[in-house]
Amino acid sequence: MYIEVAPDSQKPFHVSTSDFNVKVYGTKFNVSAYADSPRSVVLVEGKVSLKPINKKETFLSPSEQAVYSDNGTFNTQKVDVNQFISWKNGYLEFDKTPMTEVLKQIGRYYNLSFDFDNDVNLQRRTCTGKIYLSENLDNVMTTIGLLSSTKYIKDNNQVFIINEPN
Numbered sequence: 001m002y003i004e005v006a007p008d009s010q011k012p013f014h015v016s017t018s019d020f021n022v023k024v025y026g027t028k029f030n031v032s033a034y035a036d037s038p039r040s041v042v043l044v045e046g047k048v049s050l051k052p053i054n055k056k057e058t059f060l061s062p063s064e065q066a067v068y069s070d071n072g073t074f075n076t077q078k079v080d081v082n083q084f085i086s087w088k089n090g091y092l093e094f095d096k097t098p099m100t101e102v103l104k105q106i107g108r109y110y111n112l113s114f115d116f117d118n119d120v121n122l123q124r125r126t127c128t129g130k131i132y133l134s135e136n137l138d139n140v141m142t143t144i145g146l147l148s149s150t151k152y153i154k155d156n157n158q159v160f161i162i163n164e165p166n
Helices: 082-089 099-110 120-124 137-148
Strands: 002-005 013-016 020-032 040-052 058-060 064-068 074-078 091-098 113-115 126-132 150-155 158-163
Touching: 002 013, 020 082, 040 082, 058 064, 058 074, 082 091, 091 099, 099 113, 099 120, 099 126, 099 137, 120 158, 126 137, 137 150
Parallel strands: 113 158
Antiparallel strands: 002 020, 013 020, 020 040, 040 058, 040 064, 064 074, 091 126, 150 158
């Protein structure tokens, strides 16, 4: 979820997840709280603080990501924010991202689930670049097929990824 909040020191904006609260001081940021991925916050500009339940508050600077860990703390690192907010502009941007993560993000955007039968080769492949999102899923999946040497079969909201023979 991407959020832009106008500054108001008298009334800070709050976002709550199941594990932590985000206090916003006028900013642009992205919160990711999917069940199948680590929960995180990426600060685009401004200032936010993060406070896990019963833990110490953490402050982020622009271009930092905080990833919530199972022990109730945050691991912070500098990131390219475009990789986290590019979907707003009609594309997904990746840098050496595992294809399984690429498929997960595409699945979230199109409300699909991918089945690649735990293909070890697909899990080892990475993607660097931009994948432009469109209303036509076939265009996106053709791009994925070219990047990963795969084909796909779509059945309702389930997409099966199949390795192409060499």
